[in-house]
Amino acid sequence: MAKKKEVTVEEKLRALYDLQLIDSRIDEIRNMRGELPLEVEDLEDEIAGYSKRIEKLEEDLVSVDENISAKTHFIKEAESMIKKYKEQQDNVRNNREFDALSKEVEFQELEIELAQKHIKEFKAQKEHKKVVLDETKERIEERKAHLDHKKSELDNILNETEKEEKALIEKTESFKKSIEERLVKAYDRIRKSVKNGLAVVTIERGASGGSFFTIPPQVQVEIAARRKVIIDEHSGRILVDQVLAEEETDKMNKMFKKLSA
Structure with missing residues (x-):
């Protein structure tokens, strides 16, 4: 029997950020309808x-x-x-x-x-x-x-x-099925608790995209290493590095174009 491949932390972070991008796009579509x-x-x-x-x-x-x-x-x-x-x-x-x-x-x-x-x-x-x-x-x-x-x-x-x-x-x-249940629950809980629905955010100019509080350099290094899921202590959001965010945004934007065609 083949051994199930273990999912790395980086893969989990990418999947979570992809999920966030999809949900944000859904929010954008629904906001277009407005009231x-x-x-x-x-x-x-x-x-x-x-x-x-x-x-x-x-x-x-x-x-x-x-x-x-x-x-x-x-x-x-x-x-x-x-x-x-x-x-x-x-x-x-x-x-x-x-x-x-x-x-x-x-x-x-x-x-x-x-x-x-x-x-x-x-x-x-x-x-x-x-x-x-x-x-x-x-x-x-x-x-x-x-x-x-x-x-x-x-x-x-x-x-x-x-x-x-x-x-x-x-x-x-589909994406939620590929992420372990505890992370999905945490993601859903965070998303419901914030106004803009952003549960996964990037580091922008040394600060969290969710709270704008400065992230200590050592924590930024840990985030960029992608070895563990790190939560912003101020906003409670999951943090990912800018490079990962840009890579996943580019990938998901291509998917969005196909879906809207």
Whole structure:
């Protein structure tokens, strides 16, 4: 049985830096989208809200029309009753019957006045609701146009980057399998704890790319020797030397070009 080849510290560092470059590229792609997915979602929710408002206003207008129709019908019936009572007054036998019919006529006239007042109020409500409905329809058309624009922006970015992002995510999983589990866990933990997602950084002008604190010369020598994984005591990030970083960046950039082609 063939003995499994032992992975050197340098190979681990290169694999970790490659993983960082891939994840940083994924972050870059997602940052290109920015807030667009959330903006699209918010606009869709806003339009749904306007649609419900329009539906409610249209239902209210139907209800108002029904109320106006009911009151108009009521007035016609009241007018018919008044006519009937007045005809009966011509055939009464005494003043008591005449006064009773007069009170009925007076009552129906008051009912007509009240109904006319209600119709006036309903018509005012109708005009107000129609104005609000027109404004809401205008607003929803504006938001729909804005949504179409934002969706178009998002679709263009997705079309340009979706294939590459999917391929990069697969590469991330593949690279993680080639690195021992404890280092992957450490990498993931560091990456989640820092704002820019950089868990593996280089030495730049004698300082850590993560914290900008100066790295002692002896530690810089150890980093360049690539014999052990060294953590920056200030930022908690994994440190690699500039030469290794440049070599891996050049190699990974070639891969990124192929994936985005």
